[in-house]
Structure formats: structure tokens, C-alpha cells
Amino acid sequence: MASVQFSNLAKSYGDTPIVKEINLDIDHGEFIVLLGPSGCGKSTTLRMLAGLESISGGDIYIGEELVNDLHPIERNIAMVFQSYALYPHMTVEQNIGFSLENLKVEKAERIKLVTNVAEMLELTPLLDRKPKDLSGGQRQRVAMGRAMVRSPEVFLFDEPLSNLDAKLRGQMRKEIKAMHKKVQTTVIYVTHDQVEAMTLADRIVILNEGKIEQIGTPKQIFDQPKNTFVAKFIGAPAMNIFNLSNPKIQHDFGVSMGEHNPVLLGIRPQYLYLNENEVKGVEKAAFVDVEVISSELLGASRHIKCKYQDQTLVVETASHDATVKGIVRLYFNNTQIHLFDENNNTITH
Amino acid sequence: MKISIKKDQLVAYVIVALGGVIMLAPFYFMFVFSSHSNSGILSIPPPILFGDFLVENFNTLIDFLPYFWHNISLSLFVAVVVTILNLLFCSLAGYAFAMFDFKGKNFLFVGIMATMLLPPFLGMIPTAMIMSQIGWMNDPKALIIPAACGAMGIFMMRQFIASAIPKELVEAARMDGCKEFKIYYRIIVPLITPAFGTLGLITFIGTWNNFMGPLVVMNDMKMFTVPLALRALQGTGQVPWGAVAVGAAIAVLPLIFLFMMASRRLIDGLTAGAVKG
Ligand SMILES: Nc1ncnc2c1ncn2[C@@H]1O[C@H](COP(=O)(O)OP(=O)(O)OP(=O)(O)O)[C@@H](O)[C@H]1O
Ligand SMILES: [Mg+2]
Numbered sequence: 031m032a033s034v035q036f037s038n039l040a041k042s043y044g045d046t047p048i049v050k051e052i053n054l055d056i057d058h059g060e061f062i063v064l065l066g067p068s069g070c071g072k073s074t075t076l077r078m079l080a081g082l083e084s085i086s087g088g089d090i091y092i093g094e095e096l097v098n099d100l101h102p103i104e105r106n107i108a109m110v111f112q113s114y115a116l117y118p119h120m121t122v123e124q125n126i127g128f129s130l131e132n133l134k135v136e137k138a139e140r141i142k143l144v145t146n147v148a149e150m151l152e153l154t155p156l157l158d159r160k161p162k163d164l165s166g167g168q169r170q171r172v173a174m175g176r177a178m179v180r181s182p183e184v185f186l187f188d189e190p191l192s193n194l195d196a197k198l199r200g201q202m203r204k205e206i207k208a209m210h211k212k213v214q215t216t217v218i219y220v221t222h223d224q225v226e227a228m229t230l231a232d233r234i235v236i237l238n239e240g241k242i243e244q245i246g247t248p249k250q251i252f253d254q255p256k257n258t259f260v261a262k263f264i265g266a267p268a269m270n271i272f273n274l275s276n277p278k279i280q281h282d283f284g285v286s287m288g289e290h291n292p293v294l295l296g297i298r299p300q301y302l303y304l305n306e307n308e309v310k311g312v313e314k315a316a317f318v319d320v321e322v323i324s325s326e327l328l329g330a331s332r333h334i335k336c337k338y339q340d341q342t343l344v345v346e347t348a349s350h351d352a353t354v355k356g357i358v359r360l361y362f363n364n365t366q367i368h369l370f371d372e373n374n375n376t377i378t379h
Numbered sequence: 380m381k382i383s384i385k386k387d388q389l390v391a392y393v394i395v396a397l398g399g400v401i402m403l404a405p406f407y408f409m410f411v412f413s414s415h416s417n418s419g420i421l422s423i424p425p426p427i428l429f430g431d432f433l434v435e436n437f438n439t440l441i442d443f444l445p446y447f448w449h450n451i452s453l454s455l456f457v458a459v460v461v462t463i464l465n466l467l468f469c470s471l472a473g474y475a476f477a478m479f480d481f482k483g484k485n486f487l488f489v490g491i492m493a494t495m496l497l498p499p500f501l502g503m504i505p506t507a508m509i510m511s512q513i514g515w516m517n518d519p520k521a522l523i524i525p526a527a528c529g530a531m532g533i534f535m536m537r538q539f540i541a542s543a544i545p546k547e548l549v550e551a552a553r554m555d556g557c558k559e560f561k562i563y564y565r566i567i568v569p570l571i572t573p574a575f576g577t578l579g580l581i582t583f584i585g586t587w588n589n590f591m592g593p594l595v596v597m598n599d600m601k602m603f604t605v606p607l608a609l610r611a612l613q614g615t616g617q618v619p620w621g622a623v624a625v626g627a628a629i630a631v632l633p634l635i636f637l638f639m640m641a642s643r644r645l646i647d648g649l650t651a652g653a654v655k656g
Contacts, residue, residue, distance in 0.1 A: 082553070082554075101553075102556075103553070103556045109554050113547050115548050115550070117548065117551075133556055180556075
């Protein structure tokens, strides 16, 4: 177990900066998820920590130790790759035990450790198989076993579930969570799947174009996004954002254009309701009148697309609200709106 | 159960069979001639069945080439050592070019590839001069060291490693605490055996059949390789064709043996790459 610290971490390929000034403190045993759009530098950050990529600036500490120039072996980190990267010519047992072999762990001890891990991940009956004879989920578990067997200081996962189907993903998510509970090791987990991030993370780090946009618990990230990027990136469907230059919108949402001078307003589709009594936490719900354009059924919920003052707006409701047409009234709690200034940053009120 | 062969399939079989016969004919006649006297071989039409002159032909061969068995073992020794060295050095270089980033990598690679542009004959005289300078004339080293690694082999290995081994595998091994050279022999080598088979075969045959190389550095009859020795046989006034055929027949035996050993594995290797696990 160890803490991890990035201080002004940077990476560029040639003249192109990829990761810019990352500052992040990760505690012992914390489960951190790096979340961001494709190409924002998540893998690069993780690989710099692992020692697979040189760093162009800043420092990385594991525990108290500066590891900038240490070989991956010396960092005592284990990594689960997106492609699993199992050794195709070795059996499951040899795959899991390979790091122990390299550490010159005695054979009897090695077998004991591998057996324990296999037991924990339900791989015991598969120990003699080669990776090509395993299913995707089993390969994934072998990759995790290989990482767990030598009790590393830090676990790194780079999109470990993206090659699995939706059902298996859900199951593996639970197993990873359970594994973290059991071994209590620091985990840094890269994904671009919000659901994974929300369900697994103690804290989420939102990255965009090589910079940190926000660090916070899943709840903080969802309820108090720091800027429009985070607001729009987290949550599906994305948050509705309106331009406040229209006085009618200012009036409908009760925005006073006072000292902060808000430019944009946001409200989540989940916080707009068709019935007044669904609005919680206020005496009198505010409302807007909108025109329904279309509606889309997604199993248990329904997304209704509406036109509001020449802008589109999406509402998420329960699936039985099927008959909405024409002009409807949407109710909301005025404290659940977000205001942003001209730099797209949230105005705290 | 009746096996039905379609008509166009039949045509294809006939063409393949014909091609096979045409390619095998010289081998067949080589073995046949090795059992006939000179006059028998030169008669018209030539013999097509085995005769009874094999032992005499073999004795003639040994008369003309008293070191024949030494020539064979020298050839074998050189071919085996050159093959092993090529597999080692070409795979190491190919691994480095495929998996590592280092300064001047592309420049170095282009330089190595450029050596393939030079015709091998261009190097003959300089090689002979160098070898005589350092006193390696009539020494197997003169055949082994210059041939220990080649651009073609490096290229082949680089291509194979780059296509068959994902970079993440090497990185995973590195994270698993595997030292660089151990990554080579524990991860890379087991996964490139098909390429080893192909390169090994090509190198062995090329070295075994090499004529020009030994010609310029070997002038002691005892140190001749098989192609040189057989060539020496033809330099004598009346060419003993039967003896030449015996020598040639003995010379191809290792290659035939090698092919029988390797063909199965080569085919396995080629198809194993196709369905990746
Ligand atoms: N070796 C390299 N040379 C040049 N640019 C690179 C190199 N490796 C990565 N990049 C660039 O760095 C950026 C970040 O890559 P990275 O792999 O970290 O993204 P990511 O956030 O992991 O994306 P994804 O979610 O698609 O995996 C990308 O724009 C990529 O093109
Ligand atoms: Mg990535």
C-alpha cells in the first residue's frame, strides 16, 4: 500500500504537449478513476506512473520515494492492460506466477501464492490452460490474478473491461470492487465509461486535453461540476445548457444578472419533471413551457426532446409518460440549476 | 462412401502432379546415374533404371577426393554454426528494431537494408584480401564470421516480431519484473519459432550450397566444402560423371532430411499465425 503523488507532471511527444501540469495526491488504499474523452492522455499518465513512458516534466512520488527515473521493476506496481497481454505460450499458472519467478520466489512458496490467487478469482480449474482456450472474462481474471499475486503497492488498470460485453462488464465491475475491498491497495483505474467511474471510484479525476478539469467524489462531480466541460461530460443524456442572453430564459429560471454576470445556465434532464408533485425540496416549483419535438423509449426511461426558446432541451422521465405532445409544462427545483460565467466556470451560489 | 472429384479439381491435380514430376526428374536421374558407368550414362537413350555400378563410382569419388568425408563434415559444421548464429543475431537485432526506440534507429535500419543492394560478388575480392591479411585462409572462421548475421534475416525477424508480438506483451513482462534479456528468451523466442524455422531453413540451404564464398577463402583441398569438392571433380580431364552423381546424391541427403523434418512445422507455423489466440 502506498500513496501516489503527481506534481506538475507533463509529457510531450516532440513539440506536442500531451499531458500538461498534472497535480494529484492519491491516498493509501484509495480507488481513483481517471475519466476523460479519447485521446486526452489517460493512458499516457498511467504509463508514466508505471515507468513504461519517460516523463518530460514534473515529478512522480510513490509513498515518499521519487520514482521519476526508476525502472518499472523497482516501482512495485502492477498493471492490467486493456488487451490483457497474457503470455500466449504459458499456462494460466505460469502467467500468474511469472512475476514471482522473476523475483526468485522459491517454488513451493510460488505455488502457494498462485493457488491462493487462483482460488480467490475462481481460476483453479483453469490453471493448466493456455490463454487462447479461455473466454474473455476468464482472460480478464487471469490478467487480474497476474497483477494481484505479488501484492504490489499500486494497481493500475487501463480500460480493463472495454473488450467485454455489457453483462460481463457489470459482473467484472463488481469483482474489481470486491477485490479492492479485500486487498485494500491503491488503485488507479482508467476508463472512458462514466458508469464504471461512478460505481467504482472513491474519487474521479476528469481529464481533458491533458489537463485536470475536476477532482472529486462521484457525487461531487455529478452535483457540483466545476465547469461546462464536466457538466456536459458527466451524466447521460448530457446536461441541458442555455445561453442567458435571452431575457425570457432569465425570467423563467429566475436568474438575476447581478454581480457574477452568468452567461450560461444548465439543468440536468433528470431534474425536469412533467408533474409538479414530483419536484422535491421546495414549496413552490418553478416551471417552463416547452414544445415537444420527439420522444424516445429506452426501457425503463424515456427521453423527451423539446424546443424551448429556439434551443433544444431533453427531459428524462419514467417510460409510461408516453402521451406527451404539443406544449407541455416542465417543473423543476430552482436550486438544481447551474450557472456558468463567461469562462465556462461554475458560479457558486 | 463414394469420394467424388469434380472435373476442374481433376485438372488441377493433373497439373500439380505433372509439375511435381518435372521437378523431381533431375533428382531421380541423379540417383540413377550414380549407379551407372560413364559409358552407360553417356549412351543414347540414357538409362532410366538403377544399374550396378554404384560401388565403383563411389570408389572413384574417394580416389579423386580423398578428403570427401572431411569435406562433408566441414560443410555440415559451417552450415549448422552459421544457421545458429544467424537465428541468434538476426532475432536479437530484429527484436531491437521492432520493440525499442533509440536514437538513429531508422538511419541504422536503412543502412543495414542498403547492404542488400550490393551484389555479393562485389565483396569477393575484398573478403579474400581481408581473410588472407588476418590469416584466416583455409580456416572455417572465414566462412562463419562474415555470414553470422545478414540484412535479410534481420528484416524478416523485425517484420515477424512487429506483426506477431504486441508491444504490450513486452511491457507486461517488464512490469512483471522480467529483465530485458530474459524477455528476449522467455517471451520473444518461444513466440517466433515459425520465423526461426523459415530463416533457419533458408540460411542452412544457402550456406550448404554456397559456392562463391568458400571458393575465395579455401584453397586447400582438405578444407573444401562439398560444392567446391564436387566442382574439383569436374576439373579433371575425363569427368567421372557417375562419381559426380554419387557425390551430388550424398550432398543433397542432408537437405532432403531437413525438409522432411521442417515442412510439417513450417506449415504449422504458417497457419498458427493465422488464427491468433
Ligand atoms: N508515441 C506517441 N507519439 C505521438 N503521440 C502519441 C504517442 N502515444 C500517444 N500519443 C498521443 O497522445 C494522446 C494521448 O494518448 P493516450 O493514449 O494517453 O490517450 P487516452 O486518453 O488513453 O485515450 P483512449 O481513451 O483512446 O485510450 C493522443 O492524442 C495520442 O495520439
Ligand atoms: Mg488509452
